[in-house]
Amino acid sequence: MKLRRIPWFLIAATLFYVIVYFLNKFDIINGYLLHIINLSLIYVILATSLNLINGITGQFSLGHMGFAGVGAYVSGTLTTLVLKLAPTNPANMLPFILSILAGGLVAALVGFLIGFPSLRLKGDYLAIVTLGFGEIIRTVFNNIDAVGGPRGLLGIPRFSNFTVIMVFSFISVVVLRNLIESSHGRAMLSIRENELAAELVGVDTTRYKVMAFSFGAFFAGLAGGLMAHLIQLAHPTQFGFIKSVEVLIMIYAGGVGSLTGSILAAFGLTFLSEGLRLGIRAVADATGLPIGGEWRMVIYALLLIFIMLFRNEGLMGNKEARIIKLGEAD
Amino acid sequence: MAALLKIEHLTHFFGGLRAVYDFNFEIPEGAIYGLIGPNGSGKTTTFNLITGIYVPTEGKISFQGDNITGMKPFRIVHKGVARTFQNLRIFGNLSAMDNIRIARHYTTTSSLAASILRLPSFKKEERIIKQEALELLELMHLSNRAQETAKNLPYGELRRLEIARALATKPKLILLDEPAAGMNPKEVDDLMHLIRRIRDEFKVTVFLIEHHMQVVMGICEYIKVIDFGETIAEGLPEQVRNDPRVLEAYLGKRGA
Numbered sequence: 001m002k003l004r005r006i007p008w009f010l011i012a013a014t015l016f017y018v019i020v021y022f023l024n025k026f027d028i029i030n031g032y033l034l035h036i037i038n039l040s041l042i043y044v045i046l047a048t049s050l051n052l053i054n055g056i057t058g059q060f061s062l063g064h065m066g067f068a069g070v071g072a073y074v075s076g077t078l079t080t081l082v083l084k085l086a087p088t089n090p091a092n093m094l095p096f097i098l099s100i101l102a103g104g105l106v107a108a109l110v111g112f113l114i115g116f117p118s119l120r121l122k123g124d125y126l127a128i129v130t131l132g133f134g135e136i137i138r139t140v141f142n143n144i145d146a147v148g149g150p151r152g153l154l155g156i157p158r159f160s161n162f163t164v165i166m167v168f169s170f171i172s173v174v175v176l177r178n179l180i181e182s183s184h185g186r187a188m189l190s191i192r193e194n195e196l197a198a199e200l201v202g203v204d205t206t207r208y209k210v211m212a213f214s215f216g217a218f219f220a221g222l223a224g225g226l227m228a229h230l231i232q233l234a235h236p237t238q239f240g241f242i243k244s245v246e247v248l249i250m251i252y253a254g255g256v257g258s259l260t261g262s263i264l265a266a267f268g269l270t271f272l273s274e275g276l277r278l279g280i281r282a283v284a285d286a287t288g289l290p291i292g293g294e295w296r297m298v299i300y301a302l303l304l305i306f307i308m309l310f311r312n313e314g315l316m317g318n319k320e321a322r323i324i325k326l327g328e329a330d
Numbered sequence: 331m332a333a334l335l336k337i338e339h340l341t342h343f344f345g346g347l348r349a350v351y352d353f354n355f356e357i358p359e360g361a362i363y364g365l366i367g368p369n370g371s372g373k374t375t376t377f378n379l380i381t382g383i384y385v386p387t388e389g390k391i392s393f394q395g396d397n398i399t400g401m402k403p404f405r406i407v408h409k410g411v412a413r414t415f416q417n418l419r420i421f422g423n424l425s426a427m428d429n430i431r432i433a434r435h436y437t438t439t440s441s442l443a444a445s446i447l448r449l450p451s452f453k454k455e456e457r458i459i460k461q462e463a464l465e466l467l468e469l470m471h472l473s474n475r476a477q478e479t480a481k482n483l484p485y486g487e488l489r490r491l492e493i494a495r496a497l498a499t500k501p502k503l504i505l506l507d508e509p510a511a512g513m514n515p516k517e518v519d520d521l522m523h524l525i526r527r528i529r530d531e532f533k534v535t536v537f538l539i540e541h542h543m544q545v546v547m548g549i550c551e552y553i554k555v556i557d558f559g560e561t562i563a564e565g566l567p568e569q570v571r572n573d574p575r576v577l578e579a580y581l582g583k584r585g586a
Binding site for chain 2: 175178179182183184185186187189190193194196197198199200201202203204205211257318
């Protein structure tokens, strides 16, 4: 029992942080590899937060990246156009973080506004509404000239570094885990399991669906903001349907309802996607065959088909790794 | 004694089908009442109307003097009406313990912030919830199943788990929809003891639907018989048992 009180997840995350930090300092992890790790950590936020909506509460959202887009554009506009922050000044870190949080809050508000009328819908119908929402967001960004229109919002200062992304990612997972392992999280789980029974043991199902949606949107908004300040760009195509599906694939590959699975899949699939790009180029160079990087998507898709055929509950099923689980409060 | 549940002129149509017609009933506090009738006579529909799953076409349902007609199901639960289902509706992928803890949800006071920050008040309440859940599991002889995934439990245990879950909402009235279905004679005996204990120890009024005549005649103090949505008889078990209309409509095959 005592062993459970040790914050294993904090220790593991700190260890990961320290190792990556120093390997990078000594150039064993180069800038490119660190960039992939940063992207993976951002995908951790996206995948775990989508898992709250799809995996824990059992709703089906296809527009997750739309919320990320709201976060990216709101925070990007604040730091780039309104405050005109320079990343060279360390004092600008605080306004940057506040901008990211503002992006998350606006995304949550949008999630709430979308969720309230549409969460009366179930299954496929909800999926179509969220898909439509994601496309509306993309189109809106595409048509606002003040934020660059189809060119995207350019010149966003590069505030997102490994430390910032790691801290946000860690806090996101802990908040989501704590939420899930509470009475509120159990109410969300009960909706997934049997909505009518949930209602008949006193769970206000509409309220908890909206809550899950708003929470998911908030974290997606944070991730979008971090992403924009990492790649220094917010572009409408980053937040379209295809990108939402990529996150959806992560939670299915990792296991619906498992935060551990989402974390592993976010890392695994981000690395795989990059690895395939390099691998195919190497094969093309070595053999002289006319194959380009786009073939990685074919292999990527094939791998997913195999996962679904041979392990359709995903990597983790709905189980959590010991280090992530809090265990019973006793 | 004032009626805990009072149903007046309850009528419900599914399109042109009259499922329940002019249903009048009063259940006093602390009673065990039964509702019987042949298959398709409108028993479960009546339960669905009381618990807010359907909004009645006509009529009024009052609980403790408050009009609960047309209220959302979860609000009726908050008023103090719990139920079980004829076709089990268990949270299958969750543990038996979590099934019960979810039912304790609406009486939980920890805020979202307190839960996320794991404040001492939250931890304390979680301990209490867990303790209460364990007590309910013990009452239902399910102590050793606490961490078991619910869908792996045998049928009879699932029936008991559903009763435990309903009790966890701290109801004043519990509606049991065929609690003895699929149980063997030994389990049926235990169930009858259990229902009496629920009434006596938890002070919960019981209203049950049952086909098992041993249960109905054995524990119900008052019985209403319906057929095609209409009341054909009501009274004490002995009266109902010997009512010619009941024998004809329902017990007829056994009586012959």
